[in-house]
Amino acid sequence: MGIGGSILLIVVGAIMTFGLDNKDLGPFNLDTIGWILQIAGLVGLVLTLYFWNSRRRTVVVPPPAGNTAIPPTTDEVVEERRMRRY
Template sequence: MGIGGSILLIVVGAIMTFGLDDTDVGPFNLDTIGWILQLAGLVGLALTLYFWNSRRRTVVSAAPPPPPAAGTVIPPSADEVIERRTRRY
């Protein structure tokens, strides 16, 4: 639905609930329809923001080096750097 569609539902629901004087059109009550549209817009907005927020968390880490060949001894080095990157927006 997206943020724009959710805000549109909220606005149309608010107009139907608070802006119209004649609340009954045939078998339909416009106040009830307006509240339902506002609730659907709020749920859609919350879901959109939740999924956008969860999509932005990424962690990039370097793959460990392959194990040395059999019988090879590699001395530990003080120059090794372990790098962990995180994206922050």
């Protein structure tokens, strides 16, 4: 859902709960629908932040024991590129 979708649900739910005078729309109560949208948005926001935080953890791997450094060499590599023009 993401942060934007969660905030949108919270805002729409708050408008339906606190901003409307007519509380009934046929068989539906707009206060109840507004509270449900706000709770769904809050749960989505918490889950999004939790998964973003758990994804950013890094694992530090210690270097291997012993002398594993690659010794320097005296060999040189020369790269030549030839371009064909048609």
